[in-house]
Amino acid sequence: MDPATIADSIHRLATEILNGSTCKKDQPLVLVGIHKRGVPLAERLARSLESQSGAPVPVGTLDITQYRDDLGSLRDLPTLIGSDIPFDIDGARVVLCDEVIFTGRSIRAALAELLDFGRPACVQLAVLVDRGGREFPIQPDFTAHTIHIAENERITVQFTEVDPVDGVFIESSASH
């Protein structure tokens, strides 16, 4: 997937978010990106939303490390980045942003952490890629691409904010 396609996908996701609210109309819209690559996705979506609607959209971030269900068995402890939601989410429409949804476990963790920040009016989920393989009953509300890949393959999304290029890559884990 080339950078132009990614830009187009983000524009389309933003349009869907603007038109697809399931909350009441007067709820303030905020985005919360999940580290690491959900954060650049949220920031790009916020720019697109602002250019389409004229209204600025605040962006927060979640570092879900301490809410992971496998933290006690990780062989390599991640350095914590910390979460930053510098606005009140009580009564807001929160759109969680992540680049790929796979098992749904990260989103479960993100929901648990988000609710420690307040009580949103509703929470929705926007992803760039849905690769299937869900282990939890969690589905995105806004999906740019659904890509079915084999079990031994993995998909990575790259954003220039943290990576060399913009792109979506599929690689077989055997060669990885």
Add this chain to the structure above:
Amino acid sequence: MSPRKDLLDIASLQDEEIEFILANATPFKDLFKRSVKKVPTLKGRTMLTLFYEPSTRTLSSFEVAASRLSADVTRFDVDSSSVVKGESVVDTIDTLEAMRLDYIVVRHKQSGIPNLIAQNTRASVINAGDGWHAHPTQALLDAFTLREVTHNELPGKRILIVGDIQHSRVARSTSLLLRRLGMHVAYLAPGTLMPRDTPSEITRFDNWTDALDWNPHTVYLLRVQMERQADSLFPSVGEYHRLFGLTDTRLQILRDRKTWLMHPGPVNRGVEITDAGMNYDRSLINQQVENGIAVRMAVLYTLRPNPA
């Protein structure tokens, strides 16, 4: 970073482990600004505090840190337990092992007891002060506090540690860590309280005039342990204050030079510090307390008990 089992002293920590703990303390401290000051990191785990020596702030700091990580916290009450009836530390360890604890925080007047416990339990052991040997979490919180006020520019800065260096595990651990992080350390103490085995890189002073000429960035006062007076290691409290305390005159020099002031607590007002010293606007004492919780959370995050 791979988790480690125990934290017994600064010397056994790798540089990258020190950096890992200090880096993680910042997001833990940010947590304190939230309405829910708690994360589920250690949910279902149990931390036991085993303090053979009295302590208020270190003990409660560990308890608050573990609570904010969602661990269950239990206190082994040494005063009222069978320890008073003569149970040996080794027998106590067997009892604790049967409780299937995950973290044991130990303070003991005898050096090496935390190591002994660590070798005999699958739980992670944290040394909260053993004899004159070590107090690693104090050192880490001091380093974290100094990194905050220097905006991560410790190398080359000078710290003057004042007081009973000889009997101080705080001085030992903190000076070791701060030197590893690039600071210059000097000691100011009466001859009777100055250790003989001081490393040559540490400058030694026996009076405030020379020590202040050295121009420290931070002055770190140690608590005067009153029982040392009984050992005739200093003549009287008044004499100690006059010669080695931070008198109001000396405080004025710190104020003029914008020198930072630290103290591990609890303080003896009128001995090593005055009321004015307690109200000094560059005193980091309260910041040390707050940072102590964040740093201990970071330590608990870094440790992992052996599998059952």
